[in-house]
Amino acid sequence: MTGRLNTARYEQTTILLNEGPVLIVGGHDSSGTLASAELYSPAAETFSYTTGSLNTAPGFHTATPGVVGYSIHRAATSGGPYAILNASIISATTYTDTEVQSGQAYYYVATSIASDGVA
Numbered sequence: 001m002t003g004r005l006n007t008a009r010y011e012q013t014t015i016l017l018n019e020g021p022v023l024i025v026g027g028h029d030s031s032g033t034l035a036s037a038e039l040y041s042p043a044a045e046t047f048s049y050t051t052g053s054l055n056t057a058p059g060f061h062t063a064t065p066g067v068v069g070y071s072i073h074r075a076a077t078s079g080g081p082y083a084i085l086n087a088s089i090i091s092a093t094t095y096t097d098t099e100v101q102s103g104q105a106y107y108y109v110a111t112s113i114a115s116d117g118v119a
Contacts, residue, residue: 067112
């Protein structure tokens, strides 16, 4: 990897995504636990912040091996109730919600799905 993280961190979780990017989540810095994530693009050799921040700053956490895709859920209020948006598992690391209305706030949850179908 070349380039520099936008926020120096340690004890973060680093996840190699299917298409090649690397997701760096949480961790700590000199101020405490971080509620941010960055995405590393090997092709561009750059780091970029993901949009928004994490609802809860994860202290010590691990990535789950064997993830084959994701289930995306949306709510109009924080905390739900959430409705599932995709009829089948999404294997891409991006999702575009095409059913949103301008001026409405939305809250999302992405759930990882393992190869055995367990979330």
